[in-house]
Amino acid sequence: MYSLIELQKKLLPDMLLIMQKRYQILRSIRFMEPVGRRTLAQALGLSERILRSEVEFLNDQKLITIKTSGMTISQQGLSVLQGLEGIMRDVSGINEMEERLKKELNLQEVVIVPGDSDETPWVKQELGRACAKRMKKRLVGENIIAVAGGTTMAAVADMLTFDFIGNTNTLFVPARGGIGEDVKNEANSICAKMAENTGCKHRVLYVPDQVSKEVYDSFVKEPIIKEVLSLxxxxxxxxxxxxxxxVMAERRNTKEEDMKIIQDGHAVGEAFGYYFNEAGEVVHKVPTVGLKLDDFSHIEHVLAVAGGSSKAKAIKACMKSATNSTVLITDEGAAKKILS
Structure with a gap:
């Protein structure tokens, strides 16, 4: 038996293309609102003439509101967007892509959000939203959530709300020390934001991510640091x-001799101070303060969040060392490149 969508693809392919285009416009308005027509056209790669007619249609259907400050989505438009989400995943083949990627990377679960965060910055917000949903499904009783740094983790923090935790008792802790990048993208700051948004508690770890063995041995003797590392x-x-x-090696101001090891080893991906080549082999390891890959085998839920077609090789390489408990949350751009 053909599904309704399969029949529409055969008999009315143009209708599905129009629906996809209008769905994409609605999604973009939702994430960019209030947004002007020129800015939206550039973001979507459409001419202003084509966008104008589509915007007029959406406005006539009362799905958006047009003001001098820009376009915003209406409550009715939001309902339509939410109702179409599952259908559009089938139409665009994302559900099938998730199954293929799960088998390719041998993972428990793969979640793909539409778009490519390299091309459309707000897709990162969708990655954050998808991660928040998966977190909520897995939280029961008392929880300690270890969070790494980075712009994608910051996007996850933005998507968490007071109703996220429910009746659970949750503590946010940084998964590792800081690497000296933008403070708002450091693990400590992200933990604080997650705790603030959810009404939970958090702890901080004010130590550098990368230290010598002598400094590390000194750090872990400090009672406060020892307690946080234990958590x-x-x-x-x-x-x-x-x-x-x-990119990560440069952010860490890696020494020239270590940079040579990373480059000669053809490293493509990095996570928790481990540099992986395309075969998933560790070619260099930075001594870091916090979680290490060996710890992952004892952790019930591991959520890896990364997107953008430019990160396809990095994602595939790092996932070769992933545990059975790992869930990958990525975007369409990365997924298509990995599968190709």
């Missing part, structure tokens, strides 16, 4: 991003 090791959920190897 991190007890985490039942970990949230982390995946980085491009060369």
């Amino acid at each position: 991190i090791k007890k985490a039942n959920m970990v949230l982390h991003g995946i980085g491009d190897a060369n």
